[in-house]
Amino acid sequence: MTAPERPRILLVSLTFKRPEDLRAILPKLVEQAESVDAEVEILIVDNDPDGGAEDSVRGFAGTTAIVVSYVHEPHPGIVAARNRALAEAAHHDILVFIDDDERPLEGWLDHLLETWRRYSPAAVVGAVISEYASEPDPWLAAGRFFDRRRLPTGTPITVFATNNLLLDLRRVRAAGVRFDERFGLTGGSDTLFSRQLAARGGALVWCDEAVVVDMVPDDRLTRSWVLRRAYRSGNSWTRTSLALEVTALGRLRVRASVAPRGFVRVLGGSVQAALGRLTGSLSHQARGARTRARGAGMLAGAVGSVYAEYRRD
DSSP: OOOOSSOEEEEEEEESSOHHHHHHHHHHHHHHHHTSSSEEEEEEEEOOTTOTTHHHHHHHHTTOSSOEEEEEOOSSSHHHHHHHHHHHTTTOSEEEEEOTTEEEOTTHHHHHHHHHHHHOOSEEEEEEEEEESSOOOHHHHHHTTTOOOOOOTTOBOSOOOSSEEEEEHHHHHHHTOOOOGGGTTTSOHHHHHHHHHHHTTOOEEEEEEEEEEEEEOGGGSSHHHHHHHHHHHHHHHHHHHHHTOOSHHHHHHHHHHHHHHHHHHHHHHHHHHHHHHHHTOHHHHHHHHHHHHHHHHHHHHHTTOOOOTTOOO
């Protein structure tokens, strides 16, 4: 597929009851849109059942020449919001996702586009660095839980999240992938989407210069949040592995493979955490606890247990 010289881009941020973050990111998105040689529109997809972001977005839209649109997706769950973004991008060449609690650094969108033009992939994934609302406690700092991967630009990858992502919609449509509703309240739909896209021949590449800053709030700077997230990660990895299999025998093989790997993680993590307590190593204590939690999530997924991290009361 030949890339269009001046692609039509839909720059999307999904939001759910984060008015302050929305007010902070909208001017940043306009700056990015104005900095590239492309037709860029900005879209906010509001997953709040009450549509609480509408007035803020429509009010801001009147202050800029860049097209800023708002859509309300009341169906609960991030999958519905992600698929709504895909639907709204029906007449665009590129869809770019960024979380509403992130801030793009200068040149972010331009770097994504440059990498897309150079490698012609189905997806370009950018780097994420963390800034904290307050200083993490020593246990969290030692575990380095909010340090994200960094890879040389152009490195092929096999899985991604949607917090800093460019999708070539022509290749996505050709692959016939969408976000799976079964993962709407559990997390993992982006993992499954990316694994399906890669399995159907879509190249996924890294862009290390396209950086966004993740603003980590205090309610995530806790040991319980980190361990719940590790458990969910293990649980959703097992579930996405099962979802990729189309036969009962294939799913049985996945369960037979994942269960012992999960057990090894539980055992190994427990040993590492115990050694950390004996030696006074906070790093071993923290990372061992996370490994144990991820393994427990993998085991739970292997026996059919589903952890709904994003369930709403």
